[in-house]
Amino acid sequence: MTVWFVIAVPVVVMLFALGMERVEHRLRHVSVRGEDVEEFLEQARPDEVRALYGHGIGRALELFRLRRLAGRAAKGKQRSLRS
Known part of the structure; x- marks a missing residue:
C-alpha cells in the first residue's frame, strides 16, 4: 500500500503542475x-x-x-x- 502511495503522489503532483502550466499559458495570451x-x-x-x-x-x-x-x-x- 505504501509503495503505491509513494509512486502515486509524485505522478499526481507532476500532472497537476503540467495542467497549471497549460492554464497559465492560456491566461498569458488572454490577459489585458x-x-x-x-x-x-x-x-x-x-x-x-x-x-x-x-x-x-x-x-x-x-x-x-x-x-x-x-x-x-x-x-x-x-x-x-x-x-
Missing part, C-alpha cells in the same frame, strides 16, 4: 495590459462603461477598440477624399 485599461478609463463612453459593468473588461475593451478603429477609418476616408 495595464496601458489598455488606463486608456479605456480615460476615454470610455457610457455604453462602453455599461459593457464593463455587465460583461467585464474584455467586452468593454472590444467595444472601445472597435470605436477607435472606426474613427481611424473615417479619418482615412476623409483624407483620401480631400486628395
Whole structure:
C-alpha cells in the first residue's frame, strides 16, 4: 500500500503542475495590459462603461477598440477624399 502511495503522489503532483502550466499559458495570451485599461478609463463612453459593468473588461475593451478603429477609418476616408 505504501509503495503505491509513494509512486502515486509524485505522478499526481507532476500532472497537476503540467495542467497549471497549460492554464497559465492560456491566461498569458488572454490577459489585458495595464496601458489598455488606463486608456479605456480615460476615454470610455457610457455604453462602453455599461459593457464593463455587465460583461467585464474584455467586452468593454472590444467595444472601445472597435470605436477607435472606426474613427481611424473615417479619418482615412476623409483624407483620401480631400486628395
